[in-house]
Amino acid sequence: TQLLEQSPQFLSIQEGENLTVYCNSSSVFSSLQWYRQEPGEGPVLLVTVVTGGEVKKLKRLTFQFGDARKDSSLHITAAQPGDTGLYLCAGGEDGNKLVFGAGTILRVKS
Amino acid sequence: EPEVTQTPSHQVTQMGQEVILRCVPISNHLYFYWYRQILGQKVEFLVSFYNNEISEKSEIFDDQFSVERPDGSNFTLKIRSTKLEDSAMYFCASSDGQGWEEKLFFGSGTQLSVL
Numbered sequence: 001t002q003l004l005e006q007s008p009q010f011l012s013i014q015e016g017e018n019l020t021v022y023c024n025s026s027s028v029f030s031s032l033q034w035y036r037q038e039p040g041e042g043p044v045l046l047v048t049v050v051t052g053g054e055v056k057k058l059k060r061l062t063f064q065f066g067d068a069r070k071d072s073s074l075h076i077t078a079a080q081p082g083d084t085g086l087y088l089c090a091g092g093e094d095g096n097k098l099v100f101g102a103g104t105i106l107r108v109k110s
Numbered sequence: 111e112p113e114v115t116q117t118p119s120h121q122v123t124q125m126g127q128e129v130i131l132r133c134v135p136i137s138n139h140l141y142f143y144w145y146r147q148i149l150g151q152k153v154e155f156l157v158s159f160y161n162n163e164i165s166e167k168s169e170i171f172d173d174q175f176s177v178e179r180p181d182g183s184n185f186t187l188k189i190r191s192t193k194l195e196d197s198a199m200y201f202c203a204s205s206d207g208q209g210w211e212e213k214l215f216f217g218s219g220t221q222l223s224v225l
Contacts, residue, residue: 033214042114042201042216043153088153097166098145098214100153 029091114217133202
């Protein structure tokens with residue numbers, strides 16, 4: 001069974017600080033996705049990484065896929081209160097069936 | 111942006127009763143999914159559906175579960191005889207392809223409470 005472990009589980013920081021969230025597995029995934037989920041809503045896709053070592057940027061968010069395609073990180077620069085939410089990583093062999101991590105709850109205080 | 115619509119947003123039922131959760135996927139999408147999230151736990155894959163048949167299902171998706179696309183717009187999940195442990199948020203999702211490059215769109219979920 002493929003598992004994804006996310007760390008930390010909870011993160012509370014001040015506005016303007018930088019942070020990194022990690023997603024690790026003992027299994028290789030052909031792709032890895034990062035989602036953000038607000039309370040009472042479904043997950044919303046932020047990015048998909050496919051190639052080992054790949055780095056993608058989305059404004060202040062930087063996503064990296066490990067060289068061995070077993071791990072990924074999400075780095076947020078100068079966090080803002082609007083970044084508050086649950087961040088989920090999910091891996092899959094294709095788009096058909098995703099394995100989700102437990103998520104990192106991020107709270108950015110103003 | 112187009113969205114996946116789920117109804118009802120909340121469903122309360124008695125143990126042993128049948129429930130049907132409804133979803134309207136994005137209109138031009140071809141692949142449909144159900145996931146669930148028990149409170150405090152991970153989002154879990156239940157089933158995927160393409161071309162009017164199940165393409166993959168998880169161990170959770172036992173004989174008590176079924177899916178159907180009764181018309182050109184709706185996609186339903188039926189639980190025949192609900193159990194307490196079926197209480198969860200159920201998410202419907204759709205995509206227009208199956209590869210990694212295809213974006214998966216999730217609905218807002220139906221919170222199912224089995225009493």
